[in-house]
Amino acid sequence: MNTSTTDAIDIRDAVKRYGDFTALHSVSLSIRDNEFFTLLGPSGCGKTTLLRMIAGFEDVTEGAIFLFGEEIEKLPPHKRPINTVFQNYALFPHMSVLENVGFGLEMLGHPMQEVRKRAGEALEMVQLSQFAARKPAQLSGGQQQRVALARALAPRPKVLLLDEPLSALDLKLRKAMQIELKHIQRDTGITFIFVTHDQEEALTMSDRIAVMSSGELQQLGDAREIYEQPRNTFVADFIGETNLLPVTVDEVQGGRAACHLPGGQTLTCDASAGVARGARVHLSLRPERVIVAAQPGVESLKATVRENIFVGTDITTIVDLAGGEEFRIRTSNSDRGRARIFEPGAGVFLNMEQGAARLLTD
């Protein structure tokens, strides 16, 4: 076994089965030290199962998990130097905030004086020092969330697991906490493994993202890679918004593929690996990478405007392609000077730069 000691967490061929149901199909991934790592996917994709396996609440059916090179998948949760921020916070209701935050340190056998001191410091970090004597029930949801964070950070774990910790907060608070979490991660240098189903949250906070679906790892990369170079239709569709069009490849030449849409329109785009002549694949086009114009550009598709929807920062234009497929374009409100807004019924060209369209084989 080539045990790499630099990775914080190394998951090798982890499988989780519940009876006949397989929740996780042989997942392998490495999480670097000091990284803000996100497991992203829709509910039921296996991301929480994987997190619980790292924490030790679920046993590993097959495979191995390493923590800084040490095999841990057989250890009970209380013997793993990993802490968790739970989705429902799971604060101990009969203990004060300070006792909650100090619990981990107390269990590790630190003298009470030190426990209190370090718990106080952890509370200070989340700006809740004045609530130390309160019971969790006397705090708001956002405050409870920060106590849960302080409690998990106080013992200085090697890895911190966060199971959708922001999902119960309202939008404003969630946005503020996203930034705060990112800062805390950077300041403490602890490896964070963050679970979420919110792709925007994942893109905002993560150094790297693992996109998961139906118990399998779909793609691993940083936010830009995942957004701009999705590996398959699932990732393209799940991360951000996209237009997925079924196309047939007519010709592949010099790294470019010429293909046609069901309506007969043609388009050339970068050929990804495995694309051959005659292949029926999908084309992914992000709504913001297309400009609606009266004249055709280098790469264009013909369409008819159906409607314009004002959504604050953006205007969404829905058009019908010649073959009848619906297509969405997003124009930033600040671009109004450059981009024209066409009335419904107008015949337009959808112009895009080379490389905007991406072929996906599955």
Place this chain on the structure above:
Amino acid sequence: MAGGAASGGSSQSDTYAGARVWLLLPAWATLLILVVAPVGIMLVYSFLTKEFRGGVIWEFSWEAYDQFFFNRGLFGDEPPRIEWTYILIFWRSIWQAGVATLLSLAIGFPTACFIATRAPRQRPIWVFLVTIPYWVNLLIRTVSMKFLLRDNGPLNEALLGIGVISEPLHIVNTNLAVQLGLFYSYLPFMVLPIYAAVERYNFSLSEAAADLYAPRWTVLRRILLPAVKPGIVAGCILVFVPSLGSFLAPDLLGGARNFMIGSLIEEQFKGNAGNWPFGAAASMILLTLVLIILLFSARQQGRQEAR
């Protein structure tokens, strides 16, 4: 209680002040007829003079209480000494009820946890199974217990059969038999309140504690037990109080030497002793004792909540 009614009536702005009195009437009447009146009658009777073979003479007397606590010799003319007989019976009752409560707790707590951790659909079935034996009359159950435990009963035969013991265990007519009988009689009263508490318990708290380096027993002691303590206290009271005044199990399983308060009181009204004031006085002393225990545990509980 009177304070509540007064504040309701004195409030000028309270539109329902008049109606409230009438609406509260059934509750007051029930309390009066089923609690205040019987206890009052008992209190009065405990201060009357006894009539031989039951009944009372309407003449004030301390004699019942005097007889309970003091021994003044056969003719009542000696200087009073402390009478240990009845205090001993009380002490034995408390001991027996206490052991039965601890037994119930030892078996009832894991049982309740077991039921509460089944799949939600299965839980009512388990609760149902726990209560099934209690559809049979208590007397029949206690008699059956005696048959089970006697020297040549199934328990001893089985133990002899598998060679654990070479001589039958004498269980009937011992303290242990009474404790087992009481334990079996009131076990569901321990299981059900604890089950209700454990069912409401959020098991992710246990996970959180384990995540924060707490080993299994520490999780149980520091997190689960404090969370379900109200259920445990309720269960203990529900087993201890009826065990204390029980007379079936001690009579049938304990024999003449293992007399408990319940039997003592029963004797005063039914048996040959026939001393109503003394029975009433013993009941009053028992009632006071139970009240003190309840008040103490309620205060402990309240103090814990307040902290």
